[in-house]
Amino acid sequence: MLAKAAGLAADEVVVDLEDGVAPADKDAARGRLGEAAAQGTLAVRINAVGTAWWRGDLDAVAARRPDVVVLPKAASAEDVRQVIELLPGGVGLEVQIESARGLAEVERIAAVGAPLEALVFGPGDFAASMGIPVLTIGSGTFDYALARISVAAHAYGLQAIDGPYADLRDLNGLRRAAGIALGHGYDGKWVVHPDQIAPVNEAFTPSAGEVERARRILAAEDGASLVDGEMVDVATKRMAAAVLARADEWVPGGG
Secondary structure (H helix, E strand, C coil), X not given: CHHHHHCCCCCEEEEECCCCCCHXXXXXXXXXXXXXXXXXXXXXXXXXXXXXXXXXXXXXXXXHCCCEEEECCCCCHHHXXXXXXXXXXXXXXXXXXXXXXXXXXXXXXXXXXXXXXXXXXXXXXXXXXXXXXXXXXXXXXXXXHHHHHHHHHHHCCCEEEECCCCCCCCHHHHHHHHHHHHHCCCCEECCCCHHHHHHHHHHHCCCHHHHHHHHHHHHCCCCCEEECCEEECHHHHHHHHHHHHHCCCCCCCCC
């Protein structure tokens, strides 16, 4: 699986030392980190602060030096600070919000600052913490949590990333979930299988029609005007610039 992951056209590969590894296999999993690689960003998800494994995980991270560490089940800003104190220099941090307590503390977590880079929603553990009666990770209704995490992330210059959708057979459900996250301003979504990469990339990439409309909006006269029968103004131009930024076409001040 490590070898296959290294060849995938994913923006980030997250090597898991946490929920995907049985307690008896934690040491063996750490020992395999040297084999991990990625075409894009290489991340390692450690175990949560307070477990018996998280400090040893960070020792292994110091030896491997991935691009990013993912901290799961963050419940407070202090959890995040404890990891930062032991994080090797130059390694970024992503924090998963996976519980009612974590969501209640999300603004304080987001305010911790560098090397924090992203907030990641964890739908499975969040559903369990809330008593939401679903049995598939990623199913359920999470609009409030998604919105609050996204606002906290954007308020402090962080990326907002949605968690996975575990039903590998249901690509339409995956697309719906990705569309909901996009509608809340998320920058991307985790996947748990290579077949999910293309649908998620498609969901978060503006279509050719959206890109062309965004260009027309930016080319419109200043002030209020009409584009395709719809009123546009300075706020609309900011929206258009955000769409082009997702398409890697927008240069601030350049058009």
